[in-house]
Amino acid sequence: MQIRRHGRGYLFKCAKLPNRGTAGSAGLDLYCVEAAVLLPHIVTKFFTDIGVQCPLGHYGHVCPRSSLALKGVIILAGVIDSDYQGSTQVVLENTSDELATVEKHDRIAQLLVKPVHMGTVIEVPRPQQITQRGEGGFGSTDVSGAKVWV
Numbered sequence: 196m197q198i199r200r201h202g203r204g205y206l207f208k209c210a211k212l213p214n215r216g217t218a219g220s221a222g223l224d225l226y227c228v229e230a231a232v233l234l235p236h237i238v239t240k241f242f243t244d245i246g247v248q249c250p251l252g253h254y255g256h257v258c259p260r261s262s263l264a265l266k267g268v269i270i271l272a273g274v275i276d277s278d279y280q281g282s283t284q285v286v287l288e289n290t291s292d293e294l295a296t297v298e299k300h301d302r303i304a305q306l307l308v309k310p311v312h313m314g315t316v317i318e319v320p321r322p323q324q325i326t327q328r329g330e331g332g333f334g335s336t337d338v339s340g341a342k343v344w345v
């Protein structure tokens with residue numbers, strides 16, 4: 196996977212490249228370039244000033260860090276297409292009632308690179324296989340409502 200500094204004015208020079216906290220970490224930590232205050236219940240977009248080039252057939256998934264999630268700071272959006280060439284941005288929402296702060300070069304998210312099905316879309320009149328679930332969902336397999344197949 197290719198990564199480059201890519202940003203706004205001089206800021207991209209300060210961008211910190213994503214890296215793994217440990218050799219076994221699934222996610223690459225993403226760093227913010229500037230300090231910021233996250234107001235309670237407000238959504239804020241952060242530039243990482245990093246361009247990520249995911250291999251074709253893969254996408255980047257911007258995922259939360261558990262330490263921030265515990266403080267009520269969660270991630271919204273988060274799909275990085277393999278053909279996107281801009282700076283990876285992180286959309287954070289402070290769901291708590293308190294101010295939250297991030298400092299320059301804080302880790303604000305982690306990026307997982309995942310395979311994704313890239314098939315073309317074709318219209319069909321009905322599902323091509325019959326499944327046990329059928330159209331059941333939203334609790335259809337709860338004990339009381341389970342279908343019984345004999």
Ligand SMILES: O=c1ccn([C@H]2C[C@H](O)[C@@H](COP(=O)(O)OP(=O)(O)OP(=O)(O)O)O2)c(=O)[nH]1
Nearest residue numbers: 257271272273274275276279282283284285286
């Ligand atoms: O958390 C995110 C979500 C998206 N993006 C970038 C990469 C992604 O490839 C692009 C478009 O994202 P998405 O497809 O979710 O946006 P859209 O609202 O559908 O707009 P578009 O018309 O640009 O696809 O924006 C980010 O940097 N961070």
